[in-house]
Amino acid sequence: MGWPRIFLLFLCVAARGQQDFSAQFERIKAKATARQLYALLYELPKGGDLHHHGSLAAYPEEWLAAATNPQVLKGNRFYTRLRFLACPDSVEPFLRFHTIARFQWQQLSECAKAEYIALQEMSEPQRLEWLSAMRLDRRGEGREEFFERIVARLAALGRDPHVLLEVMARYVLRYSHEGLAYLETQFNPRNAVDERGQPVPVDEYVRLLRQTLERRELKSSGVTLRFLYPVIRFHPEAEKMVESAYAFVAQNRDLWVGLNLVGREDNDKGHALRFLDVFRAMRRKYSGVHLSIHGGEVDSPGREVRNTLLLGAERIGHGFNLITDPDTLLLLRHGRNLIEVCLVSNYLLEYVDHFARHPFVEYLRLGIPVSLNTDDPGVWESNLTDEYFLALRHFHLSWSEVVEVGLNSLEHAFLEPALKAQLIARYKSRIRAFEAKYSAPDWETKLNAVQPSISGFARRHLLVGAD
Ligand SMILES: [Zn+2]
Incomplete structure (x- = not known):
């Protein structure tokens, strides 16, 4: 068999591989639970x-961990705004959990400084509120909350x-x-x-x-x-x-x-x-x-x-x-x-x-x-x-x-x-290795062994009430 024929045969086999997996992919989609589908897509090789x-x-957990770790901070420190005391120099807008670096905090009056707390001194309930303030996780939060509040709350952390x-x-x-x-x-x-x-x-x-x-x-x-x-x-x-x-x-x-x-x-x-x-x-x-x-x-x-x-x-x-x-x-x-x-x-x-x-x-x-x-x-x-x-x-x-x-x-x-x-x-x-792995009849067993890291968004919006 000449090279052109071998090449054609190779193309046919390659095309058949994709076609075969296309059918298998449809079978998996039809039968998989939402969690199994999530696991499959977590495993999917991505570009x-x-x-x-x-x-x-x-x-937010990653920001907080980095911004309270002395080895990362190299002498810096961050403060977040918890309360409003109507001081003459209180910063507007009145934005709770606006987080600032120490050099910004030091420029405030004693009254305005008291509106803030160092990140590492937050109590557990305050910490949970801080985390929630940095993401769109509540009903009614949308474009304004993102562009006008969350971006401002995080700005100083991103400048360090x-x-x-x-x-x-x-x-x-x-x-x-x-x-x-x-x-x-x-x-x-x-x-x-x-x-x-x-x-x-x-x-x-x-x-x-x-x-x-x-x-x-x-x-x-x-x-x-x-x-x-x-x-x-x-x-x-x-x-x-x-x-x-x-x-x-x-x-x-x-x-x-x-x-x-x-x-x-x-x-x-x-x-x-x-x-x-x-x-x-x-x-x-x-x-x-x-x-x-x-x-x-x-x-x-x-x-x-x-x-x-x-x-x-x-x-x-x-x-x-x-x-x-x-x-x-x-x-x-x-x-x-x-x-x-x-x-x-x-x-x-x-x-x-x-x-x-x-x-x-x-x-x-x-x-x-x-x-x-x-x-x-x-x-x-x-x-x-x-x-x-x-x-x-x-x-x-x-x-x-x-x-x-x-x-x-x-x-x-x-x-x-x-x-x-x-x-x-x-x-x-x-992709070829992924196709080979999930082409086998035991695809369900393989998927059940995958431990995807399920995002907060998926928990709130994609897998609600899932098996
Ligand atoms: Zn963009």
Whole structure:
């Protein structure tokens, strides 16, 4: 038999393998309990999480552990606001559990200082309240609670580089346990301050980051990390920030791969076309700085995605209202640009009132590349398994669609080509091993042996009343 025939035979066997598992996957979906399905998706090899805000990704327990650990704090200390005493210098807004660093606390009057307590001095009930204040876990909490309160409560913790890098190490390990291959997260290297409130020089910040990435547990986690530089889109100086972000990324290309525009899109000060001139100017100066930009994370119909593509975005964050813009929807069927879908985020921030009404599956089945992502999993108390669980439950994904979503997330990663090819090859071989494992008739026994880490979101929303 000549080589071409052997190759054809190989292709037939490979296609049959997928077809065989497709049927088995449908059998498992039909028979598995909710908990077994969760275990299956926890074990599923995953590609990349491409839409991820690095400072809102840690669970509240991880923040609290890092921010009360003297070895992490290196002399710093954090205080949280428990009560309001109407002091002349009481800080507005009156936000309970607003957490600040010692240098901020020291600037307050004795009266205002008494509104705060050191994190390690909280009682158990106070600790539980603090944890709850950092996540969307109560009825009625939504967009306002997230953007206007939780982000403010956590801001100072995310500016301490030691605390931020410690929680990053924790969540990378969590992702590793659910089979993630690649994390592209948003880190602003100019946001950090030291324990005296002085800006941490960017070189020092990068050195600390490299040191963390060298930790043995991270190197053996199987998760490759790259970073995007986030610019707050409605900031008065946002154009200048884009310029300095380009300069930084161009000098740190082994870790930072591009930029993102972040912050609520319903603030008109940050509309996409404001940035057209600056991105065009930057493209005249730099090559190879990638752009993933939030676009269409709004309630109203509109052309936000089209305008974001005009800025040069290769990937679109959310793309939620793309469904309302048929011309741009058709344009995206050419398949060059990926939509970073975040199901849990869009639900908790009230862009969609029921998962089944999310446009994700319309994009997927029109052939537009989509990936599933967690966005701010620390605040949702979610994980990537939850996103797959929702996609399966509400849109009945076939096996080939599940694999396609994972593959998309690697093919559209802003990773250097050789390493990307390696991650894709590894993903495919892990998928084959997964198919082999669960093709056997004893799949149920195997699933019952899996011990998934069930997220708080899943406990509250996905597995309520499950067996
Ligand atoms: Zn986002």
